[in-house]
Amino acid sequence: MSAPEVPEYAERLHRAATATREHLERSPVNRWEIFAKASFTREVEVTPARPLRVIDVEETGVAVRTLREGRMGFAAASGLEGDASRRAVESALATEVNFAGDPLPPQRLLGTTEVRPARILPPRGWATHVGEELARAVASLSDNHLRLRRTILQEGAFGWILATGDGWVARHEDTSTTLLAEVELVGERAGIWRDWLHIPEPESFDPEAAAARISDRALLTRSRIATDSGLRDLILHPEVSAQLLAAMAPLFLATPDTEDLLPPLLDNEGRLAAPSLTLVDDRSNFDAPITGPCDGEGLPARRTLLLDEGVPRHRLASFRDAERCGEVPRGGALRLSYRDYPATGIANLQVLTHGGVPAAELLGTADRALYLLRPLAPVSCRPETDSYRIVASGVWLDGRRVCGWHPVVELRGSLGRLLRRIEAVGADLRWFQTERGCIGAPSLLIRRQSVVG
Amino acid sequence: MPEVLRPHPPLDPRWLQLLSERCADLRGGGARFEDLYIEQRLESRAVATNGELQVEECRTDGAAARWRSPSRVVLHARTGLSTAGLGELLGRHADRVALPPVRTLQTVEMDPPRGWLDWAREVTSRLGPAPSTVRFLSRRAAVVRVGEWAPVASPPIVRVERGGERPAALLAVWGQPRLGAWLQELAEPEPAKAWEPTPGMQLPVLFTCGTAGTLMHELVGHLAESDLFVTGASPLAGLLGATVSTIGLEIVDDPTRIDLAGGFDYDDEGVGAAPIHLVRAGRLEGLLCDREGAEQLGTTPGRGRRAAWNRPPVARLSNLVIAAGKVPPEEIEADLEHGLVVTRVGGATVDPVSARTVLRVECGWEVRNGRRRRPLAPCELTGSVVEILAKIDSRVGSDPTPDWRLGWCIKDGAPLPTGSEAPSLLVQRLEVL
Numbered sequence: 016m017s018a019p020e021v022p023e024y025a026e027r028l029h030r031a032a033t034a035t036r037e038h039l040e041r042s043p044v045n046r047w048e049i050f051a052k053a054s055f056t057r058e059v060e061v062t063p064a065r066p067l068r069v070i071d072v073e074e075t076g077v078a079v080r081t082l083r084e085g086r087m088g089f090a091a092a093s094g095l096e097g098d099a100s101r102r103a104v105e106s107a108l109a110t111e112v113n114f115a116g117d118p119l120p121p122q123r124l125l126g127t128t129e130v131r132p133a134r135i136l137p138p139r140g141w142a143t144h145v146g147e148e149l150a151r152a153v154a155s156l157s158d159n160h161l162r163l164r165r166t167i168l169q170e171g172a173f174g175w176i177l178a179t180g181d182g183w184v185a186r187h188e189d190t191s192t193t194l195l196a197e198v199e200l201v202g203e204r205a206g207i208w209r210d211w212l213h214i215p216e217p218e219s220f221d222p223e224a225a226a227a228r229i230s231d232r233a234l235l236t237r238s239r240i241a242t243d244s245g246l247r248d249l250i251l252h253p254e255v256s257a258q259l260l261a262a263m264a265p266l267f268l269a270t271p272d273t274e275d276l277l278p279p280l281l282d283n284e285g286r287l288a289a290p291s292l293t294l295v296d297d298r299s300n301f302d303a304p305i306t307g308p309c310d311g312e313g314l315p316a317r318r319t320l321l322l323d324e325g326v327p328r329h330r331l332a333s334f335r336d337a338e339r340c341g342e343v344p345r346g347g348a349l350r351l352s353y354r355d356y357p358a359t360g361i362a363n364l365q366v367l368t369h370g371g372v373p374a375a376e377l378l379g380t381a382d383r384a385l386y387l388l389r390p391l392a393p394v395s396c397r398p399e400t401d402s403y404r405i406v407a408s409g410v411w412l413d414g415r416r417v418c419g420w421h422p423v424v425e426l427r428g429s430l431g432r433l434l435r436r437i438e439a440v441g442a443d444l445r446w447f448q449t450e451r452g453c454i455g456a457p458s459l460l461i462r463r464q465s466v467v468g
Numbered sequence: 469m470p471e472v473l474r475p476h477p478p479l480d481p482r483w484l485q486l487l488s489e490r491c492a493d494l495r496g497g498g499a500r501f502e503d504l505y506i507e508q509r510l511e512s513r514a515v516a517t518n519g520e521l522q523v524e525e526c527r528t529d530g531a532a533a534r535w536r537s538p539s540r541v542v543l544h545a546r547t548g549l550s551t552a553g554l555g556e557l558l559g560r561h562a563d564r565v566a567l568p569p570v571r572t573l574q575t576v577e578m579d580p581p582r583g584w585l586d587w588a589r590e591v592t593s594r595l596g597p598a599p600s601t602v603r604f605l606s607r608r609a610a611v612v613r614v615g616e617w618a619p620v621a622s623p624p625i626v627r628v629e630r631g632g633e634r635p636a637a638l639l640a641v642w643g644q645p646r647l648g649a650w651l652q653e654l655a656e657p658e659p660a661k662a663w664e665p666t667p668g669m670q671l672p673v674l675f676t677c678g679t680a681g682t683l684m685h686e687l688v689g690h691l692a693e694s695d696l697f698v699t700g701a702s703p704l705a706g707l708l709g710a711t712v713s714t715i716g717l718e719i720v721d722d723p724t725r726i727d728l729a730g731g732f733d734y735d736d737e738g739v740g741a742a743p744i745h746l747v748r749a750g751r752l753e754g755l756l757c758d759r760e761g762a763e764q765l766g767t768t769p770g771r772g773r774r775a776a777w778n779r780p781p782v783a784r785l786s787n788l789v790i791a792a793g794k795v796p797p798e799e800i801e802a803d804l805e806h807g808l809v810v811t812r813v814g815g816a817t818v819d820p821v822s823a824r825t826v827l828r829v830e831c832g833w834e835v836r837n838g839r840r841r842r843p844l845a846p847c848e849l850t851g852s853v854v855e856i857l858a859k860i861d862s863r864v865g866s867d868p869t870p871d872w873r874l875g876w877c878i879k880d881g882a883p884l885p886t887g888s889e890a891p892s893l894l895v896q897r898l899e900v901l
Contacts, residue, residue, distance in 0.1 A: 067540040071560075072778045075547045076528065093528035093547045102527060110512075110523040164699070207701055207820040236821060271518070339518065354526045356515070391819050392826045392848060399633050406826055406848055406901055408819065422822035423850050425667055425901040 024053045024075075024174055025188070031077050031095035032176045032184075038104040039079070039180065046119050047180040048080040048312075051095060052353040054173035061146030062165040075099075076353040079107040080119060087114035091354045119312075120334035122181040124344055126315040127308035131301050133172070133189045137217040142168035145194070145222060152226030153198055160237065161230050164197040164207060175353075177313055187307045192217045196229045200237065208233040208389075213446040213453075215302040228445070232388045235410045241419020243411055248384035249426070249461040250377060253445040255387045255394075255407055256456035260294070260364060261449035262396040262403070263430075267294070267321045268359050269332035269340040269347070276398035277327060280431045286325040288434035292459075293367040294322035296331055298346065303363035304446055304453040305349075311357030314346030321364070325435070333359045349452070363446075365455030371442035374458050375415075380439070384412045385466055391423060393450075396430055403430040428465055436462045477610040477619040478508040478529065478549060484610055486568035487554075488617040496561040499542065502534035504558065505736060506549060507609040507777040510578040514585060514602045516592035523585065527578070530777035535561045541760075545778040580604045581624075581642065591628060594655050598632030604642065605885075609777075611738030618738035623726050625885050627875065634658060636814070636830070639729050639875035639885060650872040653812070662845035663834050665808070669900040672807035673849060674835075674892060676797055678869035679813040681788055681888025683895075685874060686816040686825055687853050688719055689785040689886075692746050692754065693771075693879075694761025703823040703853045704752060712752045713857040716793050716864045719747040721756055721771070723786035728870060728887025730786040730877075737772035737781050743789075744770065758783045775882035784879060787887040793864025797892035800863050802838035808849075808898075809833045809840065812873060818853060826850050826901065830873070848901040856895055865892030 031051040039047045053075045060068035077099050078091035090106030092099045150163040174188035192214040199207050210229040214220055232252060251259065266277050266287075281287055297303055298316035309316055312334050320328045331347030332340060336359045349360035378386065387409040395404040404427040411418040441458030477484060487504070494501040506529075513524040531554055532545035544560050546553060555567045581604075588602035606624035610617055624642040628651065629635070638654050640647050665671070675683055688704075696702035704712065723732045723741040733741050737759050746754045755765060758772030761783050772781035801809060812831035819826070832844035851859075868891050876883040 066536075066538065068780075069540060069542045070778075070780060071542070071544045073546040074530070074778060087522065089522070089524045091524075091526040091528075093530060096548070096550075106525045106527065110525050112521055112523050114520065114522070354511075354528065356522070356524050391824075392817055392828060397633070404848075406850075408822065422819070423824055423826065423901065425848065 027075070027095045028053055028174055028176045031100060032178050034097050035077055035079060035100040035104060036178065038100055039081070042081070042104060042108060044081045044083045044108075044180070046082045046117065048119055049178045050078045050175065050350065050353055052076060052173065052175040053095065054171060056169060056171040058167060058169045059142035060165060060167045061143055063150060063163070067143065077103045078353045079103045081107045081111070082114070082117060082119060083111070085113055085115070086111040087118055089356050116335070116338060118335040119179070120314060120344065122179065122183055124334070125179070125183045125309070125313040127185050128299055128316040130187065130189070130306060130308050130316070136170045136172060136190045136192065141217070142170070145220065148222035149196060149226055152222050153230055156223075156226050157230055157234055160201055161198045161233055162201050164199045167195040169193045169195070177309070179313065183313065185309050185313055189306050191304065194225070196225070198229055198233050200233055211448060213304050235386070235388065235417055236408075236420045238410060238417050238420050240422060241411055242421055243385075244466055246463045247466045248381035249464045249466075250381055250384055250386045250412070251459040251461065252386065252388050253441070253443060253456045253458055254389050254447060255405065256366070256459045257447040257449060257454040258390045258394040259396075259403070259405065260366070260454050260456055261451040262394040264361055264364060264451040266398060267296070267330055267361070267364070269330045269336045269342045271340050280398055280401060281327070282431065282435065286435065287327055287431070288322060288325040289437040290324040291440050292322060292325055292434065292437050294364065295320055295367060296347070296361050296364050298362045300363055303365070303455065305362040310346035311348035311350035314344060314348070317346055319345050319347065331359055331361060333357060361452040361454070363453050363455060366440055366444065366457055368440055368442050368444050368457050371440045371444070371457055374441045374443040377439060377441050377458050377460050378412060379415045381412060381460060382414060385409050385421070385424065386412050387424075398430065401429050401431050403427060403433055424466065426464060426466060433461060433464065436464065438462050476608055476621070478506055478608045479610065481619070483568060484612055484617045488612045488615055490568055491612060491614045494558060494562040496535055497537070499535035499537040499561060501562065501614060502536050503737060504531060504533045504554070504612040505609065505774065505777060506531045506612070507607060508549070508578060509607045509776070510580070510605070512580045512584065512604040514588035514592060516601070517599045519597070521589055521592060531557055532777055532780070533557050533561065534780065543780045578606050578608065591651060594651065595628075595630050596655065598630055600631060601629045603627040609736065611734065611736065613738055616738070618734040618740075620732060620734045620736060620738075622732040625729050628654060630654060636873070637875050638872045640872055641727055641729055641731070644727060646870065659843035661842070663842035664845040665834070665847055665900040667900055670897050671900065672804060672894060672896050673898045674797070674801055674804065674807060674809045674894045675890070676809055676865070676867075676892045677811045678871035678888065678890050679810050680790060680893035681871040681890035682813045682816055682874050683827060683893070684719060684790055684890060685785065685788050685877070685886065685888055686818050687857060688746055689721065689756070689788045690818065690879070691853065692752070692756050693783040693785070694755050694757035694765055695783050697755055698761060698764050701820060707752050708755070710752060711750045712854070713747060713750045714860045714862045715750045716862050717747050717750050717860060718745075718791035720745050720789045720791070721786055722789045725787045725789060725887065725889070728787040728889065730884075730886035732786065735770050735772050735781070736774040737769065739770040739772065742770055744768075756783050756785060773884055775884055779882055782879070782882075784884055785877065785886050787889070789888070790868075790890040790893070792866050792868040792891040794866050795863040797865040797867050800861070800865060800892060800894050801835060804835045804838055807835050808844060809835050814846070814873065823853050824850055825853055825856065849898040850901050851895075851898045856898065859896040861894035861896055863894065867891050
């Protein structure tokens, strides 16, 4: 199952787009946009001693945006057949409301960036093989202190067409492979650790390396429970870093000046964070989870520099939000699915890790540090009060030695101070799916934060 | 206010009956046909940004067929409800498909109620300048099994989301009489001078205004779901039949309460809705099972719920209802020397490693000598699941109140509407984070 293996869907997408265009051309609209998508996913769950669970899903749909005489409509309908096109167009016209301006980007802004050909998905049976290999590797790596509880391998192929009434058309097809693994400690302290892995190149997938990644944190919690307080160095595991970035993400979305919460957070040099932190939203990274030649509205895919060595540079915006906020449109719209309106959003927000420190080295550089392993509640950032709050589970480190496990610890304080004390970023970037989008985050070393144990 | 659910299956009932009879002929490489799930959904959204309202509408339909063999469970799902599409779906796993002759299929219209958009416009204007979204969601479904089929109906619901500096959301059944009052609460500004309790403080906490429903949703509801019980991942695994809380505690999961957001008449595996007593007189008595979990645990199914047509059913809560006691909540509060009264909760999680819960408090009060002194700043409370249950005071409030903040319950990334109703409950000690 890969996009090239299902050519009839390319044809069905084309027919759906044509049928929708014909409906629209018969309607009294001034401008319009069609988005048609087909996706195929196979999810294989491997749990030792239980039947294999397989979920095969084909999902298709059409969405339409219309504009006529100052009124805008948006609707989506499932399917690629004539009825779906008709329903989408009729619903879009029925939901029209008055709208100031034109939400559809002008044709001069539309374009595509070159993308690599669709990747080939692994052969059938690969998921079962990976599950078995991982189970063996996890047990061996942990001296049988850990057990792989289950793995869920999700393979997907998708294709879409974006077309406008001006005759502009973009097409894309690709595949994706991800793995969700759950490990549990055997014996004295039960509990489940869950890890999500984005696998850009299934053919070079290394079960040993993956086993190390999904086991590292679980093994640390075998130490005794301990608490501590005071000013301590902090090390954030990539998952905690990703949740922190997710909470901060609204700072990097276009906002009218009157509602902008960023300026009060900046120091005298205009810096939000320490120079070690550079953030981009990279839609042209072939290895990132979200790929495509253009954003959700047809602006060419690109890398947008959000934070340049701690200094804010650009913000993400859909065409409409860019117009509203006086930003240059850089292609910051995202379609979560065909069902959703293309809105401002992060696609692949990532920390640049050029010169990043290997994670083991990062852990060794901190004395009496708290290593936060995973968030226990959504990380909260309130820019208006320059505050943050992290509730997490962690371990105390003294050099490289683990001194104890702290099951629930809360950290709070000034968001600006936290960000400006980031001394180093790790080289261990991982991708995470968060409620704000995909985030690529490494471990972060933060000096001298107040910890209440 | 919906008094009775009126199931309208997405397809012609006579055709569904015929299909269920022919399903006996489905065979597939040693696999047994389990069920065919058919669904239509409508989501209408009114999105307000900077005073401008945008309306979006999404209509989806799809179906999923399940087979089971000793070595694998397979679910095939696809968009669309055409007879040819359903035939193709069933044909992917069966050697021989014996579908009934094509009959014109009725498509039931699922338009939002008249006046919905005006109502949404009014709601967004009441919420002020912050971006907000009002959603109207409805679905119709049917489950076809060998020789039988069931129309699945659930009440249409509305979800109101307020963005900006203080994001919050409300989920309620469309027509719920208290919706207006809840919207007013959602729009209320944050208290100007709020008290931040010191981290590490251990205090008695009185959960009022239905907030005990959220607490029990996490502590009892989720942890009584059969998949967590079967694998031993629930901290309550092994405690079935044991006294876990005060003798006055009665907890029922009740999908027949269609005034709450988690109501339905049949679950998504075609089992008729019936209340399940989870805790009776403080004893853990019942579990929430899908068909598979019920078979493994030797109990009754009825909580197999699907997030959408393209997901398999899993054991999930419906509406958690905690029976009211006889003690006026003011009386319990008056006895607090120093403690917290919680009036709104933003959500809660249970950490599967430490079996501790973290509860996000949005609104409440500090109480000293039985009197409310200062409004509470948003904070988190924590405690061990088993210990919190054991520390629930025997005095149960006489004020059953539905909670509107619980909203979408997310399990393994799949959201579902759930509801709760609870009287005031006092937990003798919780730690402030």
